[in-house]
Amino acid sequence: xxxxxxxxxxxxxxxxxxxxxxxxxxxxxxxxxxxxxxxxxxxxxxxxxxxxxxxxxxxxxxxxxxxxxxxxxxxxxxxxxxxxxxxxxxxxxxxxxxxxxxxxxxxxxxxxxxxxxxxxxxxxxxxxxxxxxxxxxxxxxxxxxxxxxxxxxxxxxxxxxxxxxxxxxxxxxxxxxxxxxxxxxxxxxxxxxxxxxxxx
Ligand code: GRF
Numbered sequence: 001x002x003x004x005x006x007x008x009x010x011x012x013x014x015x016x017x018x019x020x021x022x023x024x025x026x027x028x029x030x031x032x033x034x035x036x037x038x039x040x041x042x043x044x045x046x047x048x049x050x051x052x053x054x055x056x057x058x059x060x061x062x063x064x065x066x067x068x069x070x071x072x073x074x075x076x077x078x079x080x081x082x083x084x085x086x087x088x089x090x091x092x093x094x095x096x097x098x099x100x101x102x103x104x105x106x107x108x109x110x111x112x113x114x115x116x117x118x119x120x121x122x123x124x125x126x127x128x129x130x131x132x133x134x135x136x137x138x139x140x141x142x143x144x145x146x147x148x149x150x151x152x153x154x155x156x157x158x159x160x161x162x163x164x165x166x167x168x169x170x171x172x173x174x175x176x177x178x179x180x181x182x183x184x185x186x187x188x189x190x191x192x193x194x195x196x197x198x199x200x
Contacts, residue, residue, distance in 0.1 A: 001186035002032035005080035006072070011043025012171055013087035013108060013178050018050040020179035029186035033079040035072055037091060045084035053079060059091055069097040076100075085182055086140060095142060103192050105140040106185060108178045110170045112136060112152055117145035122170060123163035133157050133166060135174045137181045139192060150190060150197045151181050 007014050016032060020026040034047035034054040047054035055075050062068035068091075076084065098105060111121035113136040116128070125133045134154035139147035153173040157166060167184035184190055189200045 001029055001082050002080045003029045003182060003186065004033045004035060004076045004079065004084045005031065005043075005047075005087050005136070006035050006037075006039055006084060007043035007087045008036065008038050008090040009043065009088045011041065011046045011088065013174055014043050015025070015046050015050075015180050016028075016175035017085070017087065017182060019175075026179055026183055027186075029182045032081045032117065033076060035075060037068075037089070039178040043088070051080055060096055065094050066096045069094060072073070073097060073100050076078075076177075087178065092144060093140060093142070098142060099142065103139055103190075104185065106137055106150065106181060107140050107145070107147070108174050109136045109138065109145045110167055112154060113138060113145055113149060120163065125157065126161060126163050126166060134169060135170050135177060137177055138173075139197070148192055148195045148197050150184075151177055153177050 004018060005014055017031060021031055021145045034043060034052050036044045036056050037059045039056055039058060044054050044056060054175050057071050059068045084101050086107040109121060111125055112134045116124040132154050134152055136149055138149045141147035155169055184199060191198050191200045
């Protein structure tokens with residue numbers, strides 16, 4: 001199954017997907033296209049360095065969300081993409097985009113959802129004083145970070161952690177878990193019943 005990756009920033013999760021592909025553990029998922037919505041997104045360079053097709057579709061160039069999403073859909077379809085991974089993609093998606101890939105869009109988030117959805121989740125976790133945090137891979141729905149949870153990994157928050165050190169350790173978890181879940185998605189092994197997701 002050909003996967004499209006949407007990214008807005010650093011692209012370390014994209015690199016983890018590329019590493020998994022290179023080690024042969026991403027199959028049956030194939031990386032078909034990377035879309036970035038910011039011209040300065042390092043994810044674009046990572047994609048090109050990995051030999052992946054990569055396009056810039058700047059949300060700021062579109063008058064509304066739907067036309068931006070239609071432009072992304074056109075590119076994804078042109079590259080034969082059948083499922084989508086949000087890897088640090090900082091735009092909320094509407095039904096226009098979501099309905100094109102029913103239960104085939106996943107996101108990685110740096111907290112144990114439903115705690116701390118939205119921006120700056122590691123900073124929210126530090127601020128709140130939690131003792132355990134982690135990452136969540138979930139199906140994407142129209143709300144923010146709220147779709148059915150597929151997988152989570154937890155770590156202890158250290159007394160001397162700040163948002164950056166906590167996020168860095170959470171990212172180490174994401175870099176393992178996101179490729180694993182992407183391979184399961186491509187294999188058709190994620191079964192979603194209501195809010196419950198099991199691995200078949
Ligand atoms: C990740 O921590 C992810 O959970 C969040 O955005 C961050 C993206 O990091 N959605 P990167 O661009 O993949 O390095």
